[in-house]
Amino acid sequence: MASLPLLTRRATLGAGAALLATPALAQGGAPIKVGLVAVLTGPQAALGTQLRDGWTLGLRHLNTQLGGRPVETLVIDDELRPDVAVTKVRAALERDRVDFVVGVVFSNILQAIMRPVTEANTFLISTNAGPSTFAGRGCNPYFFTTSYNNDQVHSVMGQAAQDEGYRRVFLMTPNYQAGRDAMAGFKSRFRGEVVDEVYVPLNQLDFSAELARIASTRPDALFTFMPGGLGVNLVRQYRQAGLANIPFLSTFTVDEATLPAQGEAALGFFAGANWAPNMDNEPNKRFVREFEAAFNYVPATYAAQSYDAANLLDSAVRRVNGNLSNKGALRQALEAADFQSVRGGFRFGTNHYPVQDFWLCRVARRTDGKFQTETVRRVLEANVDPWAGECRMPARL
Numbered sequence: 001m002a003s004l005p006l007l008t009r010r011a012t013l014g015a016g017a018a019l020l021a022t023p024a025l026a027q028g029g030a031p032i033k034v035g036l037v038a039v040l041t042g043p044q045a046a047l048g049t050q051l052r053d054g055w056t057l058g059l060r061h062l063n064t065q066l067g068g069r070p071v072e073t074l075v076i077d078d079e080l081r082p083d084v085a086v087t088k089v090r091a092a093l094e095r096d097r098v099d100f101v102v103g104v105v106f107s108n109i110l111q112a113i114m115r116p117v118t119e120a121n122t123f124l125i126s127t128n129a130g131p132s133t134f135a136g137r138g139c140n141p142y143f144f145t146t147s148y149n150n151d152q153v154h155s156v157m158g159q160a161a162q163d164e165g166y167r168r169v170f171l172m173t174p175n176y177q178a179g180r181d182a183m184a185g186f187k188s189r190f191r192g193e194v195v196d197e198v199y200v201p202l203n204q205l206d207f208s209a210e211l212a213r214i215a216s217t218r219p220d221a222l223f224t225f226m227p228g229g230l231g232v233n234l235v236r237q238y239r240q241a242g243l244a245n246i247p248f249l250s251t252f253t254v255d256e257a258t259l260p261a262q263g264e265a266a267l268g269f270f271a272g273a274n275w276a277p278n279m280d281n282e283p284n285k286r287f288v289r290e291f292e293a294a295f296n297y298v299p300a301t302y303a304a305q306s307y308d309a310a311n312l313l314d315s316a317v318r319r320v321n322g323n324l325s326n327k328g329a330l331r332q333a334l335e336a337a338d339f340q341s342v343r344g345g346f347r348f349g350t351n352h353y354p355v356q357d358f359w360l361c362r363v364a365r366r367t368d369g370k371f372q373t374e375t376v377r378r379v380l381e382a383n384v385d386p387w388a389g390e391c392r393m394p395a396r397l
Contacts, residue, residue: 031069032317033071033096034066034071034102034313035074035101035102036055036073036102036103037113038051038105039077039080043203043228043229044080046228047105047128051105051303053299054302055127055307058309060294061290061311062314065314066317067313068318076088076092078106082108083112085112086113089113089117100124101123101124102127102306102309102313103128104129105227105302106178106227107130107131107176107177107178118143122142123142123143124144125313126146127305127306127308128302129147130148130150132151135149135351135387136389139352139393141393141397144352146305146306146308147305148353149181149386149387150185151184151188152185152358152386153252154185156272156273156379156380157270158189159190159379159380160249160360161249162191164247166220167220168193168195169190169219169222170194170214170219170222171194171222172197172198172210172224172226175200179202190223204230205229214243214246220246221246221249225250226250226253228258231258232261235262235269248269250270250271253269254271254373255273255301256297257300257302259298266363267371268362269362270361270362270363270376271373272359274301274356276359278372278375281342283342287299287307291303308342311341317330319332319336327397328397343357349385350388350391351387352393355383356382357383358378358379359375360375
C-alpha cells in the first residue's frame, strides 16, 4: 500500500473522503476535529485500513456528525514507529487542535502517544490497542478503549485450551508489550504445561526455525498471537509444514484482516475474540452488510471497534449538547456509553475498559466464497479485565 501524506484532512479514499468533508463545508462553523491514528504503510497496513474504514462507516451512519455537530477527521499514519507517531500526534494537538484522538492498532504506539494526548487534556479513545499498563494503576480519566484489555482476549484461548483438555501447549508471540500481555493472558487460565515460550521480533516473516521446534516438541496445541503480516506468513508456513493436525489457537492471527491473504490455509483454525461478523443482532447485521457494500471486504474487529467508537463519541457529544469545553461532563458522558454496540450490550468498567463477553471463533468459508471467523461458543461472560481492581480513577478532572 502506498504511503499516505504525513497528516491529511480526509479520512478515506474516494467517495468516503468526500462524505467526511461535505457536511462540515455545507453547515459552516467550526467542526469537531478528530485525529485518527492508524498504521497505513508496511505489512501491517491492512489492520490500519480496517480501523480507518470502520470509523468512516460509523460517521457515514451518523451523517458525518457527532452529537449533531459536523466532524473533520485528520488521518495520521503512525507508520508503526513510535517516534513518528508522537511527532504527528503532537502536530495534530498543537497545530490542528484536535478535540479527540481515536484509533491505534498497536500497543507500542498507544504507549508512545498516551502522555502527549492526555497531558493536553484531550480524550484518547483506543479502538484496538489495550495494554495492561493503562488498565490498572496507569488508568487515566482521559483514556477510554472500545476494544479490550490485551490480557482478556488471550485468556479466552487459555480457558478454551483448558476446556478442551489440552495438557501441553506451545506459546509464541512477538516481543513487545501486547505479546507479553498475550502470554500472561493465556497462562492466567491455562493450567497445563507450557512446553516452550517463544518471542519473535515484531517484523519477523520467516518462522521455519520456530516451526521446527513445534514439530520436535509435538504439543497438544499451539497458542499464538501474530497480527497482520506476521500472521499471514505464520499460517501459510504452518500449513505448508504439515502441522495443521496440531490445533492452532490464536488471537488476532486469523481474522478478517488477514484471511484474504491466508485463504484455505487458515480454514478450521481457532481465534478468541469479543466480536465476529456473524453475531446475530440488528446493529451488527447492518454494520457488516453496509461495510461490505462500501469497501468490498469483510470487516474485522479493528473495523467493528472503530465503528463503535464513532457511536460512543456521538452519544457523548449529544449528552453534553455539543459543548466540549466542560471536560468533566464530557468524561461522564463517555462513561455512560449510551449507544448500541455491534457486540450487543456495552458498558465500561471503572478503568474505562469494556466489560463484555468473549468468544471462541473458528475460520469458515461463506457461501459466497469469502472467509470469515464465526462464533463457536461464548467462553467468558461480562468479563472484567484482571487489572481493573488496581485502577484508582480520579473522581473529578
